[in-house]
Amino acid sequence: MAYVEGFLTGNLMDDPALVTASQTAYALALSDALSHQQSLAVVRAAAEDHAHGEQ
Numbered sequence: 001m002a003y004v005e006g007f008l009t010g011n012l013m014d015d016p017a018l019v020t021a022s023q024t025a026y027a028l029a030l031s032d033a034l035s036h037q038q039s040l041a042v043v044r045a046a047a048e049d050h051a052h053g054e055q
Contacts (some may be wrong), residue, residue: 002013006008013019034042 002019004013004022013022033039034046
């Protein structure tokens, strides 16, 4: 089973091919993601820039 959520909808899938494709896409997204600490640093830097009126 896989659940894919969109802006206004969600879709629960049980087709093995779609579940496999969803797992592959999720793994690919995770492999490109920053670490938890790096993500926090990026968000904090953006918040500081915003607070100081920089864009």
